[in-house]
Amino acid sequence: MRTHFVGEVALDLARLESDLATCRSLEWTEAYSDYVFGGSWKSCMLWAPGGDAGDGVVTNYVYDRPAGFTAHAERLPYLAELIRETADLDRLNFARLALVTDSVIIPHRDLLELSDLPDETRNEHRMHIPLATNDNCFFNEDNVVYRMRRGEVWFLDASRIHSVAVLTAEPRIHLMLDFVDTPGAGSPARVAGGGVEVGIPADRIVTRPPLGDDERADLLGLAPLLSMDTFDEVFSIVIKKHFRRDGGPDFVWNTMLELAAKSPDQAVLPHTEELCKHYTLERSA
Ligand code: YCP
Ligand code: CO
Secondary structure, eight states, rough: OEEEEEOOOOOHHHHHHHHHHHHHTOBBOTGGGGGGGGSSEEEEEEETTTOTTTTTOGGSSSSTOOEEOHHHHHTTHHHHHHHHHHHHHGEEEEEEEEEEEEEEEEOOOOOOTTTTTOTTTEEEEEEEEEEOOOEEEEEEEEEEEEEOOOEEEHHHHOSEEEEEOOSSSSOEEEEEEEOOOOOOOOOOOOOOOOOOGGOOOOGOOOOBBBBOOOHHHHHHHHHHSSSSHHHHHHHHHHHHHHHHHHHOOOOHHHHHHHHHHHOTTOOOOOHHHHHHHHHOOOOOO
């Protein structure tokens, strides 16, 4: 299923704020923080196979146990109700809160590590509902940068290369739901609205000026500074540039590979190639 905007849920802001305040005191995991530069990517599991919050790593759940609400969800009555009303629970594998501040996420594909699971249990469709966000929060898929607004329901094609930038200290909190695929059963969202053909509406897309030649040269000028010690900082600069300028398809990984090839530190190129493969091509559980 291609990425598309579905519709909106009418949020009860008072009840939402109350649950968002409560959720901050729950236990969040830092699983997948290796995808992130700057801060962390924290998640809080509200629904999972077996009903245990677990460690947040989706390969560490027993998929043949029936899924259900976790103890966290019992503390968040409004969010539990929102999940019940918005999702087909029969097809729901996971519902998590995802919290990001002041961070960028490495362009990656999800689901790669789930390829060994049988089709009928594997996460296949991902829904996002932003609960706290602002204009400095961006999503990226392929070479499109866009914003999702609070209360909107989106399906994301997590098998395409995507990344995120939260260029603000204000917390961005999304409700993220993963569904199994059931061919022919219709949308797992209980929200009326646009089908796949709606895609990413034009008014959500952020128009980025093309990356100028001088800007590209400045970026490549980081090569002499790029070493294993500075790797994360340089990578983070390249990802941030991607959200402000259009450097063309695969800009982030291409730029990192080009920089790595010019780095005086011999370890950087194999490391970059290894990461590129891990995040975009193949990954074991
Ligand atoms: C995402 N993908 O795209 C998540 C973040 C790693 C997996 C954590 O939001
Ligand atoms: Co992802």
